[in-house]
Amino acid sequence: MWVLVAYDVSTEDAAGRKRLRRVAKACEKYGQRVQKSLFECQVDSMTLEKLRAQLLMEIRVQEDNLRIYHLGNAHDKVVEQYGATRTIDFQEPLIL
Numbered sequence: 001m002w003v004l005v006a007y008d009v010s011t012e013d014a015a016g017r018k019r020l021r022r023v024a025k026a027c028e029k030y031g032q033r034v035q036k037s038l039f040e041c042q043v044d045s046m047t048l049e050k051l052r053a054q055l056l057m058e059i060r061v062q063e064d065n066l067r068i069y070h071l072g073n074a075h076d077k078v079v080e081q082y083g084a085t086r087t088i089d090f091q092e093p094l095i096l
Contacts, residue, residue, distance in 0.1 A: 004039070006066075007023050007067070026055055
């Protein structure tokens, strides 16, 4: 299934800036960045639970915001994309 992970981490202090980096690193393990605080991830339900748990350990719910949008398996039917893009289509062959 495809999920979209969006976050907004308070960076008013050094701890917040560290938290922001840790949240971004966690997301990079599971998907690709499509905007600064937005990741598209193709995961199964177990992997989604791992990602969610890791992100919830990193954020401060009093200061930060985390959203996970479930796109299902119809990613190509629900996402419209315009402009410059550097995303990878994981369904296409990867040529190195």
